[in-house]
Amino acid sequence: MIAVLLRDLKLAIRAGGGFGLGLAFFLIVVVLVPLAVGPETATLSLIAPGILWIGALLACLLSLDRIFALDFEDGSLDLMATSPLPLEGVVVMKALAHWITTGLPLTLAAPVLAILLNLPTQAFGWLMISLVLGTPALSMIGAFGAALTVGLKRGGLLLSLLVLPLYVPTLIFGTELIRRGAGDMATTTPLILLAVITLGTLAVLPFAAAAALRINLR
Numbered sequence: 537m538i539a540v541l542l543r544d545l546k547l548a549i550r551a552g553g554g555f556g557l558g559l560a561f562f563l564i565v566v567v568l569v570p571l572a573v574g575p576e577t578a579t580l581s582l583i584a585p586g587i588l589w590i591g592a593l594l595a596c597l598l599s600l601d602r603i604f605a606l607d608f609e610d611g612s613l614d615l616m617a618t619s620p621l622p623l624e625g626v627v628v629m630k631a632l633a634h635w636i637t638t639g640l641p642l643t644l645a646a647p648v649l650a651i652l653l654n655l656p657t658q659a660f661g662w663l664m665i666s667l668v669l670g671t672p673a674l675s676m677i678g679a680f681g682a683a684l685t686v687g688l689k690r691g692g693l694l695l696s697l698l699v700l701p702l703y704v705p706t707l708i709f710g711t712e713l714i715r716r717g718a719g720d721m722a723t724t725t726p727l728i729l730l731a732v733i734t735l736g737t738l739a740v741l742p743f744a745a746a747a748a749l750r751i752n753l754r
Contacts, residue, residue: 662717
């Protein structure tokens, strides 16, 4: 399992499709918003939680089609499916590699970029917590969508259409957690719901993704 994780990390770094591309897209989104909305600090503070989460969500979408596509093309996925390794474990390792190269850098960069959006300083900690809790769900849902569309030509658009509706609950509660943290309101409810969503995806979707892969590889 560790070998699968290390292999995917090396491929992502060499191909430049994980860490660099997602982080650059996140930066562009956050920089362009103040230019489009205007320099009013009150307006930027109000929309900052939503913009940061939307930017992170869209950045995660960029490399989802690479989770299984390269392995499918070179035949590695067939070998993994017939090896003694459980396919569910392979799915988890690939989702983890996607999160390390995409979700983790976005989480670390978010507080710096939040300054551009005038996010209140008391919300910075909640921003980090929301992304740490929520971005693993984005990667796991993305892995499930990638498993459904593996082998399809030009399946990137279909993949986006499949996973975006599944991202909505994470987006809602992640944004609400930051908003409540910025306003010094109770954060228990969105925090618990965001954690439940992530734990639920990690518990269920590896099995669903593995089943989808087995069907597509027949």
